[in-house]
Amino acid sequence: MTDINTNGLKPSGDPAVATGSSRRDFLRDQLAASATVVGGWAMATNASASQAEPSAGSSDDQPLRIALVGCGGRGTGAANDTLTINENIQLVAVADLDMSKCEQKRTLISKRHREKVAIRDDKMYAGLDAYKRVLDDPEIDLVLLTTSPGFRPYHIAEAVEAGKHVFAEKPTCVDPAGYRVCLAAHEKAVANKTAIVTGTQYRRQTNYIEAVNKIREGAIGEIVSATSRYCSNGIWHKVRKDGMSDLDFQLDNWMHFIWLSGDQITEQAVHNIDAMNWVMGAPPESAFGCGGRFTRPDDSEMWDSMSIDYQYPGNRILSFTCRQIPGATGDNGNVVYGTEAIMHIGAGSTGSRIVDRSGKELWSCKGSIADAYKQEHKDLVDSIRSGNPIVELKQTAESSLTAVMGRMAAYTGKQVDWNFVTERSKLDLFPKNLTSTSEITSPGYAIPGKTKLV
Known part of the structure; x- marks a missing residue:
């Protein structure tokens, strides 16, 4: 989306x-x-x-x-x-x-x-x-x-x-x-x-459903690894109006504040992460990542790019990348590498297909995102x-938390595991006792090595 x-x-x-x-x-x-x-x-x-x-x-x-x-x-x-x-x-x-x-x-x-x-x-x-x-x-x-x-x-x-x-x-x-x-x-x-x-x-789009079914049936053999990308161009940003409180400005620019959006990886790219959790059959065990910001407005807390290695059960690695950078090449989709063949699962309405190691197409399926909506x-x-x-x-909350785990790993420069985020993390971004007169000061953007893992 x-x-x-x-x-x-x-x-x-x-x-x-x-x-x-x-x-x-x-x-x-x-x-x-x-x-x-x-x-x-x-x-x-x-x-x-x-x-x-x-x-x-x-x-x-x-x-x-x-x-x-x-x-x-x-x-x-x-x-x-x-x-x-x-x-x-x-x-x-x-x-x-x-x-x-x-x-x-x-x-x-x-x-x-x-x-x-x-x-x-x-x-x-x-x-x-x-x-x-x-x-x-x-x-x-x-x-x-x-x-x-x-x-x-x-x-x-x-x-x-x-x-x-x-x-x-x-x-x-x-x-x-x-x-x-x-x-x-x-x-x-x-x-x-x-x-x-x-x-x-x-989860309700024909080519995604059929792709997962094919993987479950063994059409590509055993899953070895996967790549997933949600790379797009820049997004909207609203100029602060005279007299706006910090809270009103953040609500108006909600995408740019992490307590409201969760950053791009959580707010937008969770679609691909959810698809990969579905393919893998479970959330990942850990995340290790990096990223940064080059094009965001000064008053934005967002990064504009992240790369996360998610390790799933069975030592299967998902290499995940998301970014929102104007003028950069866009790419949105998922590739699952099996011992026998490769599954491509395209974003939007681009469909799914299986190819062998030489690139020969073995199977394909169309799908309409408008119908899925x-x-x-x-x-x-x-x-x-x-x-x-x-x-x-529960399944969407797990996928959302998978995105959060990747963000936490990138923001802090630490490896973060599923047990930590589900059972031990104290991170709670929502302001306490929020009212229209609450004073909310932005903490600024995260810096690995300085931003603490909470």
Whole structure:
């Protein structure tokens, strides 16, 4: 997916939202993040929370009622995809920091899907607690969470607790603390029978599915190693407006601040990392990497390139590279080297193919990314209606944390292993007690050897 600006919604200081912050603080204080403790946290929240039942609208005779949280480009795309492919659904609410964006999206989406949009004026929520108003609305069955990624784990967790079905854009976390929140939310969604489908569309793209099946069948022999690249050009950056607070500027430029985006490797390149975790059948055991910055604006925390060696079980190495540098050659795709042949899995709609050592093509398969974007929403709605909700948060959280592990290795100049990031890391980038008046000073960009492994 290309970079499209979205708008982050954040917890506010009002009493209704403070509950979500206390849950996050409780999780942070309880864990070094073992699965046992995560499960304990899930049980604790089950005992103390409102015990909301899954929303209505899951039968075929009434529309499934949907709300969009985050009215940026990705939110528009998600709403359009689900309204295009699904019948008997209605978009009934929108939420964003800015009311004008709510109004714009209502107008835009209504033009394309007039019969499936029924957003009253009082169902447009704006401000710091806009997402909370959506979750408190008993008329809403399914929420599309498309804000900036730093908020994603906490929005998902609160949505599950409120009994809502969820579509969550990727990545689902930008640090180990968020990963643990996702694990607990996954388990609670399974227990509550609320669906969670994520924006990892390659998992539903024909040529990716067939490529993984071929690999599983032994068509390339045993996997030896792989390469993956997500190399693109520059991205957007907004000039700071007069009078902007640090917080407002960071929210407006969310891609450039690590607590909001997780850097390119997490925010964008997680698509390829997720595909490689799928191919390998598990997350990697460790990461070692490097990178730097040459073209980013002075006020950006992002690097513009990273190269990570991921070691997977069986001593299989993935050489992964991502970069966003204007004028540089782009390359996006994955190559899996087997003992018998080589699998090429292209990004976008470029398809997949197997070649032998001489380059002769042995097999190929086409795929449409546009169809995959829609299929994830059809699968989600179909699972809700069938009473067998899909819950796939854990696999996307693992892929997101794989990207985070690579970033941590590159930023610190250290080798980082899976056990550390899942069980011992204390890294929690989300600001505590965030309100509209919070003062957030950027720590600047990471420098290997100086930036500590936390």
